[in-house]
Amino acid sequence: MPNYDYELKHIAEGYSAVCGCDEAGRGPLSGPVVAAAVILSTDTEIEGLNDSKKLTEKKREKLFDIIKEKAVAYAIAEASPAEIDEINILNASMLAMRRAVEALPHPADFALIDGNCSRGFDIPTETVVGGDAKSASIAAASILAKVTRDRLCAEQDKLYPEYGIAKHKGYPTKEHMAAVREHGPSPIHRRTFLKFLEKSE
Numbered sequence: 730m731p732n733y734d735y736e737l738k739h740i741a742e743g744y745s746a747v748c749g750c751d752e753a754g755r756g757p758l759s760g761p762v763v764a765a766a767v768i769l770s771t772d773t774e775i776e777g778l779n780d781s782k783k784l785t786e787k788k789r790e791k792l793f794d795i796i797k798e799k800a801v802a803y804a805i806a807e808a809s810p811a812e813i814d815e816i817n818i819l820n821a822s823m824l825a826m827r828r829a830v831e832a833l834p835h836p837a838d839f840a841l842i843d844g845n846c847s848r849g850f851d852i853p854t855e856t857v858v859g860g861d862a863k864s865a866s867i868a869a870a871s872i873l874a875k876v877t878r879d880r881l882c883a884e885q886d887k888l889y890p891e892y893g894i895a896k897h898k899g900y901p902t903k904e905h906m907a908a909v910r911e912h913g914p915s916p917i918h919r920r921t922f923l924k925f926l927e928k929s930e
Contacts, residue, residue, distance in 0.1 A: 731778055731868040733771040735857060739839045740771065744853075746801070748837035749866025750826045753781070753874040755818050757899030758909065759892070759918045760885060761807035762818065764825035765873035766833055766840070768801040769866045775799060778868050780861040781875040793876040796869045802835035803869075805877050810919045817921070823848045829870075843867045889915045901925075 736747045752764040775796065781789055797803060806828035808821035827849055830840050839853050843860035860867035879898060886895035892908045906925055914923055
């Protein structure tokens with residue numbers, strides 16, 4: 730279960746506001762990549778906090794409100810499908826995470842980044858592979874990012890119902906790929922993710 734070991738390590742080094750940062754939506758064919766940054770007090774207990782992928786949708790929704798209520802600070806940001814196409818998904822993920830960190834109303838002076846890549850941050854960082862299962866603040870960020878993106882998918886589904894986005898959340902399921910072949914890409918599709926269309930021509 731996630732704990733505050735990583736946060737406490739850097740607080741012991743002299744940092745005062747350590748945030749966790751994670752993103753949701755690297756793999757989908759459509760929509761933005763969403764990132765969140767969260768600063769939690771290391772004495773804050775949030776029951777059931779875990780990697781968002783290990784939680785049910787109902788549990789994530791409940792924790793979403795608890796995290797926002799208990800966090801010292803949080804921010805949510807995104808990089809658009811156009812930005813993903815322009816700079817690639819890894820760089821767009823970094824951009825969204827930097828935006829989230831920079832938008833924190835209480836500035837962080839150190840960031841824990843989920844994964845093995847950290848680029849362009851204005852403050853020191855540590856990457857943590859599988860961080861959403863290890864660090865409480867990264868786990869909190871993963872939940873805020875995932876719930877925000879899922880809610881966004883529900884809105885996009887109303888705009889473009891022919892793709893079934895509410896069901897598959899934009900991921901490359903057989904149904905989604907078939908819908909893109911049939912209807913063509915929508916304005917929210919990532920053009921660089923649609924190579925399968927070239928194969929079917």
